[in-house]
Structures are given as structure tokens and as C-alpha cells.
Amino acid sequence: MSTGFATMSVAAILAESATRFPDSVAVVVGPQQTTYRDLWREAREYAGALKARGIGPGDPVAVLIPNVADFPRVYYAVLALGGIVVPIHALLKSEEIEYVLRDSGAKLIVCAAPLLGEGAKGAALAAVELVSVLIPDDKVDALPFTRLEDEARQATAIETYEPRHPFDTATILYTSGTTGRPKGAEGCHLALVEQVNVLLLSTFDLRPEDRVLGCLPLFHTFGQTCAMNATFRAGATIVMVPRFDGDTALGVMIEQQCTIFMGVPTMYIGLLDAASRNVERPPLRYAVSGGAAIPVAMIDKFREAFGADIFEGYGLTETSPVATFNHVGRVPRPGTVGQALWGVEIGIGNPELQESVELLPTGELGEVLIRGHNLMKGYLNRPEETAKAIVDGWFRTGDLGTLDDDGYLTIVDRTKDMILRNGYNVYPREVEEVLARHPDVANSAVFGISHETHGQEIMAAVMLRPGAQTSGQDLIDFTMEHIASYKYPRHIQIVEALPLGPSGKVLKRELVAQYG
Amino acid sequence: MSTGFATMSVAAILAESATRFPDSVAVVVGPQQTTYRDLWREAREYAGALKARGIGPGDPVAVLIPNVADFPRVYYAVLALGGIVVPIHALLKSEEIEYVLRDSGAKLIVCAAPLLGEGAKGAALAAVELVSVLIPDDKVDALPFTRLEDEARQATAIETYEPRHPFDTATILYTSGTTGRPKGAEGCHLALVEQVNVLLLSTFDLRPEDRVLGCLPLFHTFGQTCAMNATFRAGATIVMVPRFDGDTALGVMIEQQCTIFMGVPTMYIGLLDAASRNVERPPLRYAVSGGAAIPVAMIDKFREAFGADIFEGYGLTETSPVATFNHVGRVPRPGTVGQALWGVEIGIGNPELQESVELLPTGELGEVLIRGHNLMKGYLNRPEETAKAIVDGWFRTGDLGTLDDDGYLTIVDRTKDMILRNGYNVYPREVEEVLARHPDVANSAVFGISHETHGQEIMAAVMLRPGAQTSGQDLIDFTMEHIASYKYPRHIQIVEALPLGPSGKVLKRELVAQYG
């Protein structure tokens, strides 16, 4: 097939906003504000330095930087050269970093000072060159790292971005998916640019005057696309928070007069908690949740506390990420993840079939399938895994769900999280929704542990609100009242905190390992 | 290169608006209004009939229909099946139609009743099946044509559109380009969808409540993309006018309360003329001009008469079409065609070099080059012509222009229209701008005729305003006062009308043939 002459680049997102909104503030970090003009100039200066190091079209560059202005600087610098950004989760240990560097074939890693501990070890293990950002002047002599800032001062800034073929890879994002070692999902310029277009045109309501709290980690697709790229494409302002905690986030939102909050459910817990200690409120127009199921009770509590609706969306790293959304501007339907994005189709498939896709009738429960402009190119160097993930043109999510007559999708659970007890399917999500309704419960995770006679037994780990005294047995009694008896948790462990992955999702496999 | 798993379809434009704006009016033609729900259902019914005739993915279907609701019905029906739309200019004669049918490999032609005269002859010459639309009941028995409407009633409507690869061809638009027989420019789903996204996100200001006058022919890329696809993508209303004349267009705009007018310069002449006879005005927010240069004097007259600005854009069939635009929302710069579209780059190249591109410094005059998401896939079955048109990744427009420091493009003229008189370059465009400032001039075309000693001599054909009595000599005297003496026209012929091509452009080659 002819692939024509069209070109695209994710770098155009920043480059064009630098032309169209040069004096608007693109990024706020603490007291520091960076305009679009400056951010793009700085990115072009970094690009000049990277180019001098030999980075060019098609070269993967790993980026290990927290949510500060250097993240977009380096991100767009690499993309402007036609390179490929390989963001590294900020919590990875050196061997995990080594794995990502080797697997992606990264030519270089750009590592921020606070993350040099693991980053430099990982780079050494993988024998990949490292260049630092953000090392303060008074530390640089003591450290064996060169600074990209210094190199940028020597180099000639590039003039503009390299046009790319729409299917050239722009990012490689590592995801564990359902099983196995992390796989690198290749996102192309087309999928990333089109995702942002569709978010702005037909999904969100994001305008140049908006101020978005950017607390979602930028190394993850949700923060990178919805918070950073969409904000920049709109010419709005992202207020970055390098490390999330509820009180800080609320304080920053008030001080910076944020109008939009985007987060994962665990962040909402922190925010609600902070709101009980702080009566001031930011001028929020709405909030967005994704990445994991948010209990309906939490949406209600948030509306009460902040006077704003939460619009929940759904997607995966492999789908750029948003696939469905409670579109801003329509009344949200809490408990659902909304309707398919413009140009995206959702199917419900028979989860038993592996080799082919059999679509089920509307209303039936099955595996959520996704098709559209947002699909990844595949998993880097893993044709077999790619073939398993994308069948008959549909991406198989590994999530179970139902679609109603109006096209609203409800995620019942992940296939692999489903509990099979005495031959009955129990969906943890449903039990978590009930627990969330208890006034003392801040967060919970329900999972299966193995059991001699029942096959699996239902267990919950529960985090209480500060000061609450409820016992596990109280909560068991509470759930028994609200849910069929084959579904309520037989064991409830009160915990200080739930184990969270780097993008803020509860790591159920750790709970299973601990209690199973 | 891996081209991944992303899918796209231009058919999503109508399909999605049918979901999002089901009860909004998509099309108005005379007294008839069609909602998005109905238009999409009707398109799916037509698609059912076309499918029963064997039309499927990749099949080219010719469409010879004026600006009525059946145009989008058939257009989206073919696209929904994964087919390729080959729109035929409504003024072509049977042998020209034969040529397009043969060249495109069309499997079928859908022809509207009023165009069956030439359409059926052309289909017979090319031995291509024909199916009609719009034959009234009382005529059908007398005519040897089947009706798509009848077949649609028998067939089963399709459910939704076939997803396509972003680089699959969606339309083949015939264009004469600079020289030779018409060539089929292949537009892919990606370029067409992305063009509309960028028009709506960053170029126009087109909202669901807008009512756009759709008088631009839909078989041409300007009407198809800017008037039809952009309007449908926005969920707004297009008020179609099957045959343009100024009084009708003004009357319809008043009656239908149109808020946006899109036209080629000759249409503005008709509108201004009509406005001198009719004091009522539509509630226009703005107007858009493209397809040919609009004289600055006409923009001023329009603002006076209609209280609205004209935003001029520039592009070609090969560039989907818009490449630059006086973006709505910024103060337009009359005389320029505005700035590059989001994600599009404009270069000025050395016009002497054929094999490669040499970019000239800002401000210099040269050939306008275009690069970005809007480039065609190429000319169908013409690799050599494609290779000449797209050099080093840039599309060579054959237009001469300059780019200023702010990125505003001024089109000086088409390369081939330039007149060489006594060794001096004369750009007809500049002379036409002067003529347009004369109060009695409605429209003019300046061209070169051969001359024994000067090589070429400058001539103008001029259309006067109704009732004006100015002579050719008066106009020669007028231009002499305003322009260097090597540039003013030595011959001026007063004409009743200028010869217009099917998309409303003045056909200079006919003038040269007549007077040269």
C-alpha cells in the first residue's frame, strides 16, 4: 500500500502553540512560569545539544524526569529531532531501568538530578550514555555527570522540528499489560496527534484560558497525553506538581486558580482528605478521572466538596490512551466510563476465544475491544505478543465490560482480577463500590486468595479515613447487607496504605502475594 | 515501515455527528431539511444498495450530482463501504466523463437526473454501469435507468462504516494542475480527516449553531472539505444552493439566516451585485474566500455591504485543500492568503530547479512549497507526474509567492500565468488588483498575448458593473496612473462575462485562445 507523502509530528503541538500563543504561560512549576515561546526555544536548544551527541530521526532516547518543565523540554526536543521518546517510570529500580534501556534500544538517557541514583546505575548496567538535567551548580563538580544545560549553551539550537511519517514511532511506553515483563507499546505520531485533536474537538472542553493541574505523572500516557499534550495543543497552562499529595495539590490549585483537575482515583482520595482540612477551593470547572475505576460514592463526595463533576474516561497505554469518555458537556453517567471517542469503536467480544474475535450482542458481558485511530503500532520487537493483543483489527483490552443501548461502557473488571469462588464469578470492582459507600472507608482493594474448597476466597484490604476506628468485621457486616452472600469479602485487612504502581494504580498482585 | 493498526474513515464525520447531534439539521435544500440522524440512515440505506451491487472496500465509484442532499448521501455511502469517491465536475461533457471513469477505474457511476444527458453518454462510452438518483416517479418509466432510491428500498441498510487504514484512498479528485490532461489526486482518509480537524480546531470558528451557505460545488475539494465535511464534523447546518447566482444566494442566506459564507471570488462579485438591489442582510459572522485571488478592493466592498470580514485562504486539490489561511480570530491581512495551517509548513523554493528543492530566504519571491498532513498520496497511476510534483517531500504548487517574517504568504501569481514583456516579469494578479479598485469594474482577467517585438503583450478582459459605461481606453488610462508603465495593459476588452471553470475560477487559457 502506498503510504503517501503526508507528514506529522507530535512536536508540532509545542511548535505551533509557540507561534500562536507565544506569550501565554505554558508551564508553571512552583514560582516559575515558562511561556510557550520560551519553552519551545529551550526545547530547540536542548535539541541542538542532543543533535550534537548524534541523536537523529528514529533514535530512541530514554527520559527519566519528574513533573517539571524539563520533562516537556526534553520530550519535545527528542521529538523535534525525529527521535523516539522512551519515558521511564520514576519509581523504577536500576535493573528495571536497565531492562527498559536494553529493550527499547535507547541511545541515550536524559536523567534528572533527583533520579540519578537509580538512573545512573541502570544506564551503567545497560551501557547507555547518560546526560543529566537539573544538577545545581554547586553540586556539578562533585558528580561525574555532564549537564544537558551546559551542552545546550555550546550547541546551536535547531530551527524547527523534523517532519515525520505519520506512522513513525513517537513514543515507546512500557506497560505490563495483563502479564509478563513490561512490553514497549509503540505510539506513532498519527495516533498521538489525532488523540489530542479528538480530545479537544469532541471530548473535553479545554480552552486557552484554562489552568490544568498536572499532577499525573508525565512518564505515563494519561498525564503525557491528557494533561500535557492536550493542554499545550489548546494553548492553556499546565501547573505541574512534581510529587502528588492531597494537601499540596489542593494548595497549588487554590494558589494557581486551577480550572481543571485530572487524576487517578487514589488522587481523589487524597484531595477529598485535604478538603476536610482546608475550606478554600479552586475555581474548578470540572475534573477528569481515569486509569482505574472510581467509585460512584467518590464522585458524589467530590461534587459535594468541590462543586464540580468528575468525568470518567477509560483507556490503555496501547490506545493512546483514551478510548471512552463521559464527554464533557453531556451529563456524566457515574459508574460508566462513558461513550466511545470520536472515530473510535468499542466492541464486546467473547473472552473465551483467543484466535479470533466474536462480537457479542449489546448488553452482554465480555471482553472490551477497541478499534480506531488510537491504536498503537504494536509492541516493540514482539510480533507474537502484538498478534495476541490485536486480533481481527481489534485491540483486546483484557478488561471485562458491558455496553448499553446508548453506547455507554461499564468496566466490570479486569479479566485477570476476576475471582472464581465456588464456581461463581465475583468482580472485585463491584465489592469495592460497596465498600466505598461506607463513611469510614477511604480506599479499598478486593482480590482473590486461594482456598482449598472454594477454589478462591474473597479478601479486601481497606484504608480508613484519618481517625476512623471501624474494624474489619464491621466492614464485613456492612458489605453483607448490600451484596449477595457469595460476593462479600470473608477477610478484611485494615491497612495504612495500599501498594500503588507508578501511575497511581493499586497493585493487586502485591496484595495477593502478601495475603494470598 | 510498520503501518500499525490505527484505522480512520471520512465516513466517521457523518456517522459520529448522527450520534452526537441526531436531531440537528445537517442539510437544507430549498424547503427540505434533513437531520443528521436521517442523513446518516439514508446514506446507510444507499450503501446497502451499493453493496448489493458489489461495491466494497477499495472500489472507486463516480458521483455526478449537484449540490443537493443526495451528494452527501452518496458520498458517505461509498465511503462507509470503504469505497473511493470520484466526484465528477458537473459541467463536463460526455467524453471528459468517459476519461475520468476510465482513468479512475470507476466500477459504477451514480448520476443525478438533471445530469443524465452527458453522464449516461459518458458511462456508455466507458462501459461503466450507471445508477440514477432523483428521477421523479412520473419520468422513471420513460427512462432506461434504474434508481438508487428503489434499490435502497429493497436492500438492507448497512449498520455502520468500514474502518479503513489511514492511508487508504478516500477520494480521487481530478485536477488539471499546471499542464496536461486531468490527473486524479488521491486523498487518503488521514489527510481528509486531519484537514477538517485542523480547520475546526485552529483555523475557522465553526460551531454547531452555525448555518453555512453551501454554494461552492461539492464535486470540488473546497466545497467538499470546507463547506461540507467541516460543517458536518462541527454538527452545524449547510444550506445548499444547487446553482449559484448572487440574488438567489443572498435571498437564501437571508431566509435561512446564514452565519457563514464560503465562496470563490467570482461569487463575491455576484453577491455584491445582488446586495446593490436588496437591502436585507443575513446575520453573517464572517466569510471565507479561496480558490483564486480575491482583490483587496473586493474585501473592502464586502465589509461595507455585509458588515463582515472575508478571510482568505489558499490551497490546492493536492493539499486537501487548505494550506494557508487568514485564521478566523486574528485580524486578517488582505492581499495575503494568511499563515500556514496547524501542522503545515510553507517553503519558498527556487523555481528554476526541477529535480530538487532549494529553499530561498524569507522575503524572496519563489515557488510556493507545501509540506504536512494535508498532502495527497499522489496522482493515480502516474508515478512520474507524482515524482515531479512532490520533490524532497515538498509539494510544488506551481504558484509564485513570498513569505514575510510573520509567516504570511502572498501569492504573486501562477508560474505559468506570468507574463514576460520585454524581459520584464509582469504578474497579472497585480494588474487585476488595480483594475478591481476602479468603481465600474466587477471582475477582470489579465493575461499575456504573443507579440512580435516584446515577446508578450499585456491584455485584460474586463466585466463591468451593471449599467457602467466606462471604455477600455478609460481603464487603460486608470491603470497607467497606478502602476509602472511596463505593467499596464495595452489592450482592454470589455466583456459580458468571463469564462469560468466548473469550480468558479476564470479560465485564462480560453481568453488566451480567443485573444492571443
Ligand SMILES: Nc1ncnc2c1ncn2[C@@H]1O[C@H](COP(=O)(O)O)[C@@H](O)[C@H]1O
Ligand atoms: N476508568 C477506568 N475504570 C476501570 N479501569 C480502568 C479505567 N481506566 C483504565 N483502567 C484500567 O487501566 C488499564 C490500562 O492501564 P495502563 O495501560 O497502565 O494505562 C485498563 O486495561 C483498565 O484495566
